[in-house]
Amino acid sequence: MLWKFTLALAIVVVSLALTEASEAGGLFMEMGTGLAGAGNAARAQDASTLFKNPAGMSHLEGNQFQGGIQMLYFQGRFSPEVAQFGGDGGGNPIGVAPGAGAYYVHRLGKDFKVGIGVLSNFGLALGYDDGWAGRYYVKRAALVGVTFAPVASYQVNEQISIGGGPNIMVAYLKTTVNINDLPPTGAGAGQMEVKDMTAGVGGQFGVLYEPTKSTRVGVTYFSPIKLNFSDTPGFSNLGAIGTTLQNNGLLNRNLDLGMTVPQHVLLSGYHELNNRWAIMGDFGWENWSRFGAVDVAITGGTLNPSLTTNIDYNDVYHVGFGSQYKLNPEWLLNSGFAYDSSMVSAANRQLALPTGASYKFGMGAYWLKSPKVKLGFSYEVSYLGDLAISENRGPLAGQVSGEFKDVMVHYFAVSFAWGSEGVSFGSSGSAS
Secondary structure (H helix, E strand, O other), rough: HHHHHHHHHHHHHHHOOOOOOOOOOOOEOOOOOOOOOOOOOOOOOOHHHHHHHHHHHHHHOOOHHHHHHHEEEEEEEEEEEEOOOOEEOOOOOEEEEEEEEEEEOOOOOEEEEEEEEEEEEEEEEEEEEOEEEEOOOOOOOEEEEEEEEEEEEEEOOOOOOEEEEEEEEEEEEEEEEEEOOOOOOOOEEEEEEEEEEEEEEEEEEEEEEEEEEEEEEEEEOOOOEEEEEEOOOOEEEOHHHHHHHHHHHOOOOOOEEEEEEEEEEEEEEEEEEEOOEEEEEEEEEEEEHOOOOOOEEEEOOOOOOOEEEOOOOOOOEEEEEEEEEEEEEEEEEEEEEEEEOOOOOOOEEEEEEEEOOEEEEEEEEEEEOOOEEEEEEEEEEEEEEEEEEEOOOOOOOOOOEEEEEEEEEEEEEEEEEOOOOOOOOOOOOOOO
8 A cells, every 4th residue: 555655755764874973882972081981970070970970960079060062073975886776875974963062060968969961962964965876765864862951969978879860852853855756767856854843751860889989880771762753744846656645645644753762771980090090991781672663653644554663773782991091180181992782783784874883982181271170172983894785675765785985983072161169080089
């Protein structure tokens, strides 16, 4: 039936080409520190801990603010080997993408603190040139989530702190795909566009354990967030297929998409070897297999078909290691490495999701400009290697095979931190 064709087009929306821009191989973006995310749930070194592990706010002195901006650059182009309806590599699908975050922690008492964070930590956007070989799979797509995190922390005793709060996400979705004519001609003048903005609410909870003044262990859990998008797709320049859809009452139907931002958990450790060196590491898990189960429905007619897609995504695992070296009282040097497993296997890799396992390397520095002001600078790179893809989604989309060669994602970040009672390189005042 033709509604199945429309649902097939809707699945394109789910498989956004959001290549690895994350701390754990999915779509979560970590504001760069040069540590490749190592020790995020245990370091508690600045106001951004309110999102990494809200329990860490208990270890900050006075009131603190941190803000940062990050520029991401995607390096990778598709080289088609088979393109049934012709086309080229489509150019660089992402290019440069910005990110930002701001965090404020306020002391309400000796053991009680509250904080609010606003950050863009989920999603990315892409766009291919008009002549790209995969234009019937995806043309342009954006899925961006902005998180508002009002949290609180309480220091239970000298060793244990807890924290948590809601995780409110406002998300924007927009995708455009070319539509081939009936019978398939490869002309590709038709287009379908879907866009909507929605919001969802989840939660986060963290625990920080400090057995000694030089050692911390932290764990943070983020619950899933359900996002429900709904729009009447906009069609343009349709040929014979437009007449067929119109005659069957499918051009003005509403398209509902329900997707889940996955739950994830992060376990981190941090230890100061001496007054100059500190080491840290973490292990994380993200439930990306749930992200592939998307509810799709067409409403507004006599028949309102629906289904739950089963895009074969994998859960993602993350390991990371980092170190910090206190060069002098004003400078702290960061370095880190992380490995993130792939959210999709090589056999199931899609043109709309050119991603794989990644190896991230980072370096950065903090400069204590004054007792109350700290500046940060960092560079990180994720290497994903060669990403071979072969898809054939039927006669309208055609077969497309090829490879993204030597894919890398570069991150450049700067940050600013301020503390009412001063800022330092860590809660213990030494090499952290």
